[in-house]
Amino acid sequence: MASNSSRMRTIFRTKTSKALDKIEDPRDLLDDSYDQQVKLLQQVRQALAEVATAKKRIDLQGQELGQRYQRLGAQAKEALDQGREDLARAALERRSLIERQVAQLQSQYAGMQKQTSQLEERERRLSEQIAAFRIEKETIKATYTASEAQVRANEAVAGIGATIDDVGTSLDRARDRVAQMQARAEATDELLNSGALRDLTAPPDADIERQLAAMSAQAEIDRQIRELKGETPDAASGRPRSGGDDAGEWLSIGQGPNPT
Structure with missing residues (x-):
């Protein structure tokens, strides 16, 4: 009974506030x-x-x-x-x-x-x-x-x-x-x-996608560190990862290691 009375008071105050605002x-x-x-x-x-x-x-x-x-x-x-x-x-x-x-x-x-x-x-x-x-x-x-x-x-x-x-x-x-x-x-x-308030317009599972993207970016950075330290075959041989000419090397930036 007390709970219903409290709810009624809350509803009344809300409606009264809206009426006063108007x-x-x-x-x-x-x-x-x-x-x-x-x-x-x-x-x-x-x-x-x-x-x-x-x-x-x-x-x-x-x-x-x-x-x-x-x-x-x-x-x-x-x-x-x-x-x-x-x-x-x-x-x-x-x-x-x-x-x-x-x-x-x-x-x-x-x-x-x-x-x-x-x-x-x-x-x-x-x-x-x-x-x-x-x-x-x-x-x-x-x-x-x-x-x-x-x-x-x-x-x-x-x-x-x-x-x-x-x-x-x-x-x-x-x-x-x-x-x-x-x-x-x-x-x-x-x-x-x-981020204190959640954006209800964001797609579902967006938080997981952000975490996976962050992990992928971190893995790429770790790979580049190993390459700089000479821990990869490309760094050891002193050859560039891409087989193209110098003018086309910029096309491979950000594309990851050459699979060949």
Whole structure:
């Protein structure tokens, strides 16, 4: 009963780990982060457009008040020329009211001008940040994909299961995941090259064939040593092993002793 319970826990942990790996794929996390930054940039641009629209309305109102201001000034002068001081005074009173209104519009326009400059600077910096993040995001995604493929290939050859650590939800965690994947790929390469892991793609009885080949090579070396010491008929007679001319002697290199 205890054994079955332990097996169930192991299966559950394995499935949970695979599900988390699928959910916390750093490539998806990076794409989500990039999309959030793009949405923020769109909001800044929308705010910039709204401020620009409001500033334009104030500008139009200011132009209209400016025209009335000039017209009232001309009317006040014309009224005085015609001896109507009362009309001139009324025109100047209205002109004074317009001055106060224009002063308020000027203050609002200056504030919106400052706000526009701030939003434009924020939009510029955010655009540069997003462009840099996009390049780094694609680089990390490509590196992760290549490393993941390499690990899967190495694990398939070695016959070992793949285990991947949890992935974070930020750019730093994605970088750590890529580093872990690259280190694992290098480790499996080293294990395969050193022979610590058996290559399941090798033909059967390959180890025996390697040993026989090594013994054959050692026997050939022993024969050549005896020949150099004069322990063979060819060395004693001082004749070359091959009966051909000097130009063809290279053809016999590595072919063993001449049977004749």
